[in-house]
Amino acid sequence: xxSIYRLPDHxxxxxxxxxxxxDFFVLFKKIVLFVILGGLPFLFxxxxxxxxxxxxxxxxxxxxxxxxxxxxxxxxxxxxxxFSFIDYYLDVWIITNExxxxxxxxxxxxxxxxxxxxxxxxxxxxxxxxxxxxxxxxGNVYAQTAGEKQxxxxxxxxxxEKIRDLLIKISEDSRKLxxxxxxx
Amino acid sequence: xxxxxxxxxxLYGFFLLLWTIFSLIALYHMFxxxxxxxxxxFSMLVYLLVSFAIFYVSSYYLMGVDWTLNVSILKNFIN
Numbered sequence: 001x002x003s004i005y006r007l008p009d010h011x012x013x014x015x016x017x018x019x020x021x022x023d024f025f026v027l028f029k030k031i032v033l034f035v036i037l038g039g040l041p042f043l044f045x046x047x048x049x050x051x052x053x054x055x056x057x058x059x060x061x062x063x064x065x066x067x068x069x070x071x072x073x074x075x076x077x078x079x080x081x082x083f084s085f086i087d088y089y090l091d092v093w094i095i096t097n098e099x100x101x102x103x104x105x106x107x108x109x110x111x112x113x114x115x116x117x118x119x120x121x122x123x124x125x126x127x128x129x130x131x132x133x134x135x136x137x138x139g140n141v142y143a144q145t146a147g148e149k150q151x152x153x154x155x156x157x158x159x160x161e162k163i164r165d166l167l168i169k170i171s172e173d174s175r176k177l178x179x180x181x182x183x184x
Numbered sequence: 185x186x187x188x189x190x191x192x193x194x195l196y197g198f199f200l201l202l203w204t205i206f207s208l209i210a211l212y213h214m215f216x217x218x219x220x221x222x223x224x225x226f227s228m229l230v231y232l233l234v235s236f237a238i239f240y241v242s243s244y245y246l247m248g249v250d251w252t253l254n255v256s257i258l259k260n261f262i263n
Contacts, residue, residue, distance in 0.1 A: 001220040019219075064189065064249045068196045071242035075203050078238065082210050082231050089227070090217050103217075108209055111217065 009115075011098045017170065020093040020163065022156040023138035027088045034081045041070055093154055095163075097170060100143065102152055116152055118174035120145045124167045126160035143167060190251040207235070 007014070090105035100121075102114045121143055128139035133156075141154035141163050157163060211228055218224035 001215060001218055001224065060253065061189070061192075061255050064192055064246060064251075067242060067245045067249075068192055068199075071238060071246075072196065072199045072203075074238050075200075075235065078231070078234055079203060079206055079210065082207075082227075085227060086210055086213055089223075090213065092219075105213070105217065108213060 007094065007096070007101065011096075014096050014098045016094060016096050018095040018163075018166065020095065020154065020157050022088060022091065023136065023158045025132060025136050025138060026156050027085065030081070030084045030088070034077060034084075037077055038074070041073065093157070095166065095170070098174065100152060100167070114152070116143065116145050117178075118167075118171040119178040121167065121171040121174075122146060124164045124171075126164040128160060141167070186254050186256045188251075189249070189253045189255055193251050207231075 007016070087105060090103070090111075092103050094101040094103070097118075099118055100116045102112075102116075104112045104114075106112060123144035125142045125144070126139060127142070128134055128137075133139050138156055138158045139160040141157060141160045143152035143154070145152065154160070154163065211231070214224060214228050
């Protein structure tokens with residue numbers, strides 16, 4: 001497991017300032033979807049048992065087949081919900097006093113870690129678009145750098161304007177500390 | 185067409201095997217790449233507990249089934 005006290009390639013004097021994940025509403029939408037999918041078999045049985053004389057699930061094969069189907073359905077639904085949660089949970093941005101670390105889990109057995117030294121940060125933009133984003137206060141942050149990965153993208157993060165202000169402030173502090181290294 | 189009912193049980197076993205493999209992969213990723221925090225461990229625990237609950241309920245309803253019966257398709261499907 002990762003530890004926030006032992007980051008990848010930990011720098012001397014480096015301290016974690018903030019750990020950011022996508023806004024909870026992103027996960028909430030997935031929860032709602034899975035709750036709806038979870039309720040579908042109940043809805044199906046309600047409709048079939050109350051609207052016709054057909055008693056599905058009570059035949060010699062139908063009963064075990066129904067139980068097996070429902071068991072497999074709920075197990076795989078729960079598994080896919082866990083996959084969605086892992087996708088949400090393992091994507092993380094770590095802001096330290098020295099750098100931004102972008103950790104992205106791109107499916108299973110595929111993980112990308114990118115980092116940006118704060119003194120190289122040139123421009124930070126926050127963006128809030130859409131009804132839910134505006135009402136719930138989440139959006140995107142773009143951090144422009146002169147490095148190989150030119151633009152860091154914080155997607156659907158909570159309070160993007162506060163993150164923008166934080167990045168501007170700590171990048172200024174970092175530039176003061178690393179005067180002379182900016183040009184390299 | 186006649187077949188023994190336990191064929192369905194083997195089919196179920198095959199789904200369970202697939203499910204187990206994917207679950208282990210998911211738990212491996214959480215364990216290896218998740219932060220050492222309460223949320224990581226708690227989410228893994230909740231996943232396992234709910235999974236066992238689904239197994240328990242399924243086995244409760246499947247326990248009463250006589251798997252040795254031979255069934256004919258279409259004849260005994262609907263009561």
